[in-house]
Amino acid sequence: RRAASQALAAVRIDAAAGQLLHRLGAAAEQDRQALGMALSGVLARSHDASLVARVKQTLVSTRETERDALIEALGRMHVAAAGRLLAQLAKRPQRDDRRKVAEALAGHPAEVQVLIDLLRDADPGVRANAAWSLGKQRAGAALPALSKAAHDIEVTVAGNAVVALGQVAANDPQRNDANRVLCRALDDYRPYVRAGALTGLRQLHRGCKPQLVLRLARHDDHWRVRLAAADLLHQLASAAPPSQRRPYALALRHCVQEERHAAVAARCETPLQVPSAQEDVVVFVIPTAQTSTQPRAPFALVLADGRMRLGVADRRGIVFEANAPAGSLSLAVPAALAR
Template sequence: MLIGEVARLSGVSSRMLRHYDALGLVRPTGRTAGGYREYSAEDVRRIFHVESLRSLGLSLKQIGRALEDPAFTPAALVSDLIRWTEDRLARERELLERLRAIDATTPTGWQGVLRIVELMRELDSPSAGRRQQAVLARSDDVSASAELLARAVLTEADPHVAGALRWAVARSGGGVAELEAGARSEDVDIRRRAVLAIAGMADAPGADAVLTDALRDADPTVRGHAALALGRRGAAAAVPALVGMVVEGANDVEAAEVLGTLSQDPGRADRITAALIDELAAPTADSATRIRLTQALVELAGTTGLEVLRHLAHDDDHAVARVAAALVGVLEGRSPAARAGAAGRGGHRREGEPGR
């Protein structure tokens, strides 16, 4: 068969067939009297063999080595192809993410595109200081790159850079969709970073919904970030998780303070006190846990906590009783009645002889 017919049957252009011939990949068996290339059936089979290997991603040089080396083993080549393909796909996924990040900023000109590309390059720097500086240096233009910064939050391990990124994302008011996706990640570290970032976005639409979902997370750190943020915003749904933090000893001081703020609502105060009392009475509560719960009662508004502490001052656990008695003294010293009594006693001594 002449080259034109082979090209028609194989789907390989005449130009590529000549290239194969020049490289020695597929040389036609013969020539016509006029000097035209003439391919045998075996030559055509070899062309299809070359095309099959090309479809796997092999270069023409690799194909030539595979066809000519008697010791060639396909298994090793296939393993290499898998590795190369995985690397290529990773690079293409990274490129796709970069393009999406640029598209999300809706740039109006090439200068905007170049600024985003430069920020992406700096955020990929191995230097934590350079990454942090990249965020802070663009503090006046964070809204244009909120989605990009939100994605960076999810992967940033350095605490200082992560703090700068959370600040920038909160300031932008955007990136909630990216953080919400991170809050559903199977990677617990990504979920922690996502929820912590959303916790700082008090006014962002949808942020509270994400935090409420995070209260049911299997990870206590994720639940803690969500509970503290929601509690500071006055959400009663955070109460069980906050009480759980006191029980577990995870940021228990912060959790107790937030419970105290929530208890300023009389309806919530009874609920919070009841939850703390239930945990104090739990058969699984050890002395350390009961002491933390006792200390949390100090933060509660009103007199309910004081009444419980007076009762605990006679607790069978002497450590709990001592802590409760000391806290009763502190709270009674703070009360208006106690201060008025102290002032009266002090005034009486000034009118008469000093008491000894």
């Protein structure tokens, strides 16, 4: 069924979307997840605005798990009507709907204000997805809200916000303000926030006081922080004038020789190669010692460019990542368990 859904997802015929919408409401339970995945792929290739009305009608009568597939499909549609419908769904009382909407709105830059509003949602899963989606949209209007979210009490929100802050501020005149927020986040007590702040600085092409980054690279208790610091050290070394590269080169050499975690030592020796190609990715979150996806499972998704997305899976146990850098993906220990 999954293979068939992947094949159908590549179809570029709008009529297929109508057939899949009809089948989604009438199919047996074991077929619905595959149909939802196929529908998401088909609608991603459609520019037929009339299909948005069909999706809206289907949303009224579908079960919760199928709703996630339909909301995901709206996020992948490149028509303004789909974005407007998502903006309406963002006001729904069901937090699961709002979580998925916050993820899906990454594909609709015209609805950036809706995402900024969702950053104030009572549910941390909604806020975490909104922060991540704002990073993809790279709208300067989101900088104040992301700067505030970097201090959120929930680690998933703060961790996503510092990564997004670096993405959004990279080409914005307010990048100095973002740089200060990210440098302060390097002292956060939560390791995934510190790692995310280092990643944000790398995307911003900025550093902090050299001794602060060097200290994290050598002495931080969590290996993912040291890994992110190694990535930033490589960038700072390549950007610095020859007369100022020595501290970074020495730190990387010490890491190669003395680092206790193999992945960090390897990264210190060989810089991360960021892929240029992108692809849409569906991730099935299967917790350790289990054999199937778990609804609303906490996750930490590490992308091929070193960014780490935090949050909870949808009602199907699935995470959708639009325009992910092509390359390896991995699931790390969820943020709440990171020590």
